[in-house]
Amino acid sequence: MKLQITSFLTFQENNAEEAMNFYVDLFDSSKVIDIHRYGKEGPGKEGSVMKAEFELNGKQFICSDSFIKHKWTFTPAISNWVECKNEKELETLYSKLSENGFVMMPLDNYGFSRKFTWVADKFGISWQLNLQ
Structure with missing residues (x-):
């Protein structure tokens, strides 16, 4: 089996699904593959994205809404x-x-x-x- 490497985007403003849908609508041949959400039991906000998989023009990405507020955010060092x-x-x-x-x-x-x-x-x- 070939090793799969996938970009993982960690959102901290409960906007992972909004971002994912923005990108899927923007790029041809793109789609949402799967979404798992936090439930009432948490630990994230109910309904927020625990893990979502999507493709942008055939390239796989994963994203989530982090329930932990990290001291970091996205950087242009990775683009x-x-x-x-x-x-x-x-x-x-x-x-x-x-x-x-x-x-x-x-x-x-x-x-x-x-x-x-x-x-x-x-x-x-x-x-x-x-x-x-």
């Missing part, structure tokens, strides 16, 4: 790299991912790419969008 098919796709993703987020590198030609941007979305997840 999702997206090779865009065309300029329209890049600009659409840029617009939606940067809305209420933070642009770390504006859309531009940085020499290594014809058009590139690096953004953190409204949930704090970092995305590098590239067009060769």
